Amino acid sequence: MTKRVSVIIPTRNESKYIGDTLKSVFMQDYPSQFVEVIIADGESDDDTKAVVEELIVKHSNVKLISNPERIVPYALNYAIVASSGDIIIRMDSHSSYPQNYISRLVGELERLKSDNVGGVCITLPANDDLIPTAIALSISHPFGIGDSTFRVGSDKIKEVDTVPFGCFRRTLFDEIGFFDTDLIRNQDDEFNGRLLKNGGKIHLIPDVKIKYYARSDIKSLVKMFYQYGLFKPLVNKKLGAPATLRQFVPPLFLLFLLSGLLLPMLPFIFVMAWLFFVAFYFFMSIIVGLILATKEKRFTLLIVIPFLFPLIHISYGWGYLRGFYLVYVLNRKLGNSNYATSR
Numbered sequence: 001m002t003k004r005v006s007v008i009i010p011t012r013n014e015s016k017y018i019g020d021t022l023k024s025v026f027m028q029d030y031p032s033q034f035v036e037v038i039i040a041d042g043e044s045d046d047d048t049k050a051v052v053e054e055l056i057v058k059h060s061n062v063k064l065i066s067n068p069e070r071i072v073p074y075a076l077n078y079a080i081v082a083s084s085g086d087i088i089i090r091m092d093s094h095s096s097y098p099q100n101y102i103s104r105l106v107g108e109l110e111r112l113k114s115d116n117v118g119g120v121c122i123t124l125p126a127n128d129d130l131i132p133t134a135i136a137l138s139i140s141h142p143f144g145i146g147d148s149t150f151r152v153g154s155d156k157i158k159e160v161d162t163v164p165f166g167c168f169r170r171t172l173f174d175e176i177g178f179f180d181t182d183l184i185r186n187q188d189d190e191f192n193g194r195l196l197k198n199g200g201k202i203h204l205i206p207d208v209k210i211k212y213y214a215r216s217d218i219k220s221l222v223k224m225f226y227q228y229g230l231f232k233p234l235v236n237k238k239l240g241a242p243a244t245l246r247q248f249v250p251p252l253f254l255l256f257l258l259s260g261l262l263l264p265m266l267p268f269i270f271v272m273a274w275l276f277f278v279a280f281y282f283f284m285s286i287i288v289g290l291i292l293a294t295k296e297k298r299f300t301l302l303i304v305i306p307f308l309f310p311l312i313h314i315s316y317g318w319g320y321l322r323g324f325y326l327v328y329v330l331n332r333k334l335g336n337s338n339y340a341t342s343r
Helices: 018-026 048-058 072-082 101-111 130-138 171-176 187-197 218-239 246-265 268-296 299-303 305-329
Strands: 005-011 035-041 062-066 087-090 116-124 167-169 202-213
Touching: 005 018, 005 072, 005 101, 018 035, 018 048, 035 048, 035 072, 048 062, 062 072, 072 187, 087 101, 101 116, 101 167, 101 202, 116 130, 130 218, 130 268, 130 299, 130 305, 167 171, 171 187, 187 202, 187 218, 218 246, 218 305, 246 268, 246 305, 268 299, 268 305, 299 305
Parallel strands: 005 035, 005 087, 035 062, 116 202
Antiparallel strands: 087 167, 116 167
16 A cells, blocks of 8 residues: 655755755655645745745645744644655755655665665755865765765665654654754754664665755855754753764864863873874875865865865864753753754
């Protein structure tokens, strides 16, 4: 029996991407009569709503709902409540999806008896300019992003701690609850951590490739990773334990860099060790930048990429340390506007 699927898409000011995202949904090989698409718009002040409304005229299975809170977890929860499918598939409006995306995920969800399945993100530049290209390459390389499997890929289907976006049975939300509205960022991490804590399973399907369009400027990149770091301690507090060990690397790296302020008071051997580590880090940044620039046959990338790695790591690390102080020392929830905004 064919399952009814509800595709839910949170969006705000995504007029540049939402059309292509929806076109990739309309081209799915899953029977369209069993698919509904619900877009939760966070009061966009660009042409996002106009683009969606134009497509609604041609596609009766698309519904546009309002998200007055303007942040992602509310959008997801409103869309889930408004949906009627047996299967909920979250999609992102900064992405486009292969033709078999829905059929493949629904099939694997059933075959693996999993609770959440998802694909691999292929990070693409927002455009062909130097900075967007360098950003896309930096956040899809292990040196920049760590061992996040859904970004670096896998050669086989495997159990993981998280996947991008996700495909779930509707009943899961009755069992473990909805997305946490305290989390502007990292709501997926908390939800998946809660799923695992309740005995669930998450599977990565590596042959399912999602085209994700990265941020186009350095300011947006820094803001995004700062927010990822900022909300991570709140996720840990809610789960009662860290979901992964890789999250500690950027804050420890930043603390190590800051320890350089104490070098005049430290023994010579510690000074040399600090200088060696910092020199090695920047040497590796240049080497990885050179490898990526050579692969792309675009050597101007070497001017930018080695500087993006420390920006990614330091912005995440600073966000994490600030979030840790706010959550664990001041016992704050962070709120939805004082510390971060949705994209």
